[in-house]
Amino acid sequence: MALIEIRNLAKAFGTVKAVDGVDLDINSGEFITLLGPSGSGKTTVLRMIAGFEDPDSGTIKLSGQDITHLPPYDRDVNTVFQDYALFPHMDVLANIEYGMRVKKVPKEERREKALKALEQVRLSGYENRKPSQLSGGQRQRVALARALVNRPSVLLLDEPLGALDLKLRQQMQIELKELQREVGITFIFVTHDQEEALTMSDRIAVFDKGRIQQLDKPAAIYEKPRNEFVAGFVGVSNLISGAAAEKLLGKKGTFTVRPEKIRIEGKGAAGVIREVEYLGPATRFLVELDAGVRLVVLQQNSEQSAVDVESLRGRKIALSWDKESEYQVS
């Protein structure tokens, strides 16, 4: 039995259907990511699991118990907020102890657990700082410790890394994943960053227009997107459809080929390189094919000297790829 069972969940704000019939089973100990653009309903689903929004219809069960309409303080879940939501009038230790103080955990035990949680997020020695004296990354860790110290059955994370710079974000991604393995708590992670979703998750639920478009393992989401939206949102879509599909692939329908699976060679589909972007380890080309589609091609800069890739702009080339790299999306 799944730890969380969501059935036919729906919520509208005025006339806008934010969440429109979501079914989702989440297993114990899983790291699941709700991925989607803003306004896709992912955060609303998270807020309904936390109890901050009341669903219009549908049910949410946690460990078999119906929690659909329970207030947040009666649910065994904790949240890490996008803006961290630390209590500005309390120091770090008081922030972390807050949940336990509310639940009347004895002082000694409280202190011990809070210090251990602080150690877990590598912030020992900061217990008497005020949130205003911490950097963004440190606040993030305090928010994490404050939620995790209560050992909830589920931890909800609402775009927790959104406000951090790239370097710190990548570091926190690794730390979060490690922490999740260590504590074994189910993580439900909301993000609009597809790369983040791919690197961290056991499973990804891709949201659009209030519905789950695809629910699968990261590799499956990337390699076998179920529809155009997923293909476009997760990675570069490179859609080939209509007349171009018949011309290039000899098939009817809409297909996608991932940029890194395309080779620039002397033979194959003819076209012109329109744009060149040098990315360091790789170079990205935008190629306009004579068949009337634009494809993005990604090439490792491992072979020839990549210094003069810029000079390739405007050159006539031909593209080829393996048959098994073509994937029909609809």
Add this chain to the structure above:
Amino acid sequence: MQRSPKARAASLISLPLAWLLIIYIGSLFALFITSIWKIDTFTSKVIREFTLQNFIDVFSDRAYFNVTIRTLVVAISVTLICVLIAIPMAFFMARIAKPKSRPVLIALVLTPLWASYLVKIYAWRTMFYPETGFLNWLISPLGGSSPGFGMIAVIIGLSYLWLPYMVLPIYAGMEKLPNSVLDASADLGAKPGRTFFGVVLPITWPAIIAGSIFTFSLSMGDYITVQILGGTFQMLGNVVYQNFSLNLPFAAAVALIPVIIMIIYLGSVRKTGALDNL
């Protein structure tokens, strides 16, 4: 016209600064100087000679000490009543009422300020009239009677007058509070009451203190309400009012008492950050 930013800033604030120095600090200084001058008790003429007699008179006479205590009791009571009424009002306006209706609610809180001070106090006077007043009519069926004119009437009248000055800063403080902080408290297991007393109140505390500075100081200095609603009850302001034509230096010495109390009060709340909230 090439001028440094500093010079431009200086020219910008010079006028208000001059106003502050001459009108405000200057008059405070004049008050202080006057309080250490003598008086010709026969002609009531001020003699510009140094004396501490006025302060000795103020501090040695039990009656003035009692007036000071009464004034403090009134100012503190008014402040507490305003806090108790303003907190739920501000909370409702800032967190419960729909954002669309907030400007209307603020306007409603402000409307009493558009009416003349005297009109409002005379309105309260008709309500407090013993025997025939509105309050008497209201309470008498329950076996009570109007408190009549006196300290209670003054406290109620002043609380009514200064309430908007308490509501507005608290409203501003509560409106700034991010929703996520309240969500976080509930998320960590706190019921609404706990969230209110453990999170909302401490965070808005500086705003409450800021409001109290208004209600406290305005109450300390008032003497007109006291004249109209106080009956025989007197506060420091009335003592100043009665003395300033007869014995100006003595009136100045009495007037310094609320100034000193306010300085002590401001000094003691400085650490709460309330002064940043004004």
